[in-house]
Amino acid sequence: DKWVKGDTANLLKLESDGVLQEYGYDSAKQLVDWRLYNKTGGGLMAELGSHQMDACSIFLGKQHPVAVQGFGGKNFYGIKGVGPEDKWDDDREIDDQIFVTMEFPGKSYYDDAHKVQNEDDKCIVTYSSINTNSWEPYGEAVFGTRGTLIMKTEKEALLYKEASAASGGGLDQRLWVIESAKGGGPVLDAYETTAPTQAATDAAAGMGEKISRGYREEMEHFCYCIKAGEPNKTLRCNGTVAMADAIMALTTNLAMKHKKRIVFKDEWFDPKNDAVPETDEQIPTA
Template sequence: MNLDSKQTEIGKQNFLTALGSLQGDFLRGALTAPAVGPYFFEYGTIDKPVKAGIVGTGNEGCQAMIEQSSPAYLEFIGYHDIRPSQIARGRRTFQKIYGTEEGDKVKFHEKWEDMLADKDIEAIVIATPLWTHKKFAIEAMEAGKHVLCEKLMAHSIAECKEMVRTSEKTGKILSIGHQRHYSPLYQLALKVVESGVLGDIRHVRALWHRNNTWTLSNPHRPDQPTMAAPDFGVSGDSWCPIVPTEDNSVNASAFGYKSPEELVRWRLYDRTGGGLMAELGSHQLDACSLFLGKVHPLRLLATGGKFFFEDNRECEDHVYCMYQMPGGVTLTYSTINTNTQEGYGEVVMGTRGTLCVMNERDVMLFKEREPGDTTIPEETYITVVTDPKGGKPVLKSTTSTALTAEAGLAKTAYERSVYFVPKGATAPTVNRGYFTEIEAFAFAIRNPDSYKVRCTGQVALADAVMALSANVSMRSKRPIEFKDSWYDPASEDAPETAPASVVKNA
């Protein structure tokens, strides 16, 4: 939603008002709980951290899986990667988290098989390109290790099913890294949606809009203006980074890559990545499925193409989808590379109100206009009227702009729950869910009979069906009817594999 700063403030305050009015007991508990992760996600402490190895110490491996891991729950004792630049980065990250001396003790395994053979390693974290997930996950589980594998679960539905079956066969935990399942921010937003205060929900609009067209040295679009892109150093397009000099020495073909360039820019190619829907869309579809109660879509129509970039990439740079969900709910999704307006998030629209989660940071609530009401929804403060007989709570307009006692309680609890200071950092940041996801994974390993991870292989399989079917619809230019058998790991049935060619400048 395009909101000015005043409307944003009103929306945030409204969310806190609703949260405080509807969830007072839960919030008081969040304020007094020794730690918010276990309180929100119902796990406890463990006596001995799980000893783990990680494969892939690139961006996600280092910045999320290692830097946002909790040493009391998961202790990395080994790692494996194949790019010299990222091997060195892995070492630096372990030093940052554990201190120089202890960080140096994390063993680098030049061969994946050697890490697998390490009997002390109980679990493997996988943060490698999409097309490798199945191999690493299955080999790890078959070697007796529990697995936390980054999203998207795998390159095809058939691969996802094989992973679920291996988890069932070996009895090893398979947890997939859709971190919103462990995000306190999403959990609080979900509590407001579940209260019924939005009325009947008929539409969810989700998006992830980025502008990757600003590049410092633009090999693809010399006609475009250039701008320094501090995040990526040399290229404004994070999917197309410069190949570090030292990585040119990798024998890429020994690991199944056509070149060091394909290894570094794996997201651009069909064989190694899954395009915008796998990388970005899967996050919003996962969040939407949480808001809608994990229902499966009925049908889908997607369109998109490679409309901007003129290099050899195979992935689309614009994708638009319409999913028909059960109960007359339509979910629309757009992910684009040429404009940042509205950022990323989900807007849940009901007959009585709208809940909006933006950029994994802000949650806002707006009341619908009532008959005779002349106020603008985005400029209206609300109160919540609860029904003592157990009916749905109702949003009402108020002229008071003051933070109520309940909203004040919600604000304090929200700040305690949603923000944390990562190890080695000085300023608080939003807990996007990694940290709690890793703690819950470790707790599930120690307590297999009493605790299950939230994003199991089966849950993530459903996310993959939604994301990968969009590629099929877009590339074949036809609607998709979803089948129950696509979600059944025992069935070989799956949406057809998307053809390799993208819809170019269609």
């Protein structure tokens, strides 16, 4: 388990002297393995789920979700008889597996005044994160009526055409974005063999081996805004965007904790409003 850092001997004296408690930590282990406890970490949704829900929101036109429900549990660590014996005694509090269903608004869900006009028009996003298996890397899959888009680790995008009566599709036929020979911009190149056309091959090779995931560019722009005195609205990810991601993640945690469907409210996403999911009437207090 990569989240367990192990040896805390160097911090035991600080713990016995009460220094760690002054900073809000109950023990040296909680400080070192902070991701494993509800007091100091937000679990799988706060680690990676918040970023991937943000990606889903972008795919859907930067929309806030309508509602969320899900299941989270300690299905491996700390369960006697499951897995290796050295994993049976584990005091972590966060779930090691989560499975979430989030409802986002479709194009006709709201009218021009942001009032619900078509409750049936929803885009359903399912998210899962498993702490005990690394077979599938993180990413997103968009299943559309005309094709399927698969994003892998923010570095690779695969686009598959949906099969129809008039043409093939599926896993045997990818769509490659290549540069038009006439200079008219990118075009789609479909093929049904084990390799794309030469134009598509050249385009893929031109991407290079190192593909930036954007983090360096974000920090460069953040530093530029500080140096140049740019207003906050020009930031690629400002505080309001970050707050929305946190709200999606933490509300999902509440839905899993209380085993119920929670409806998102617009006031939660308003930085000038004091309303928060934790104190909402939907959340049980007992």
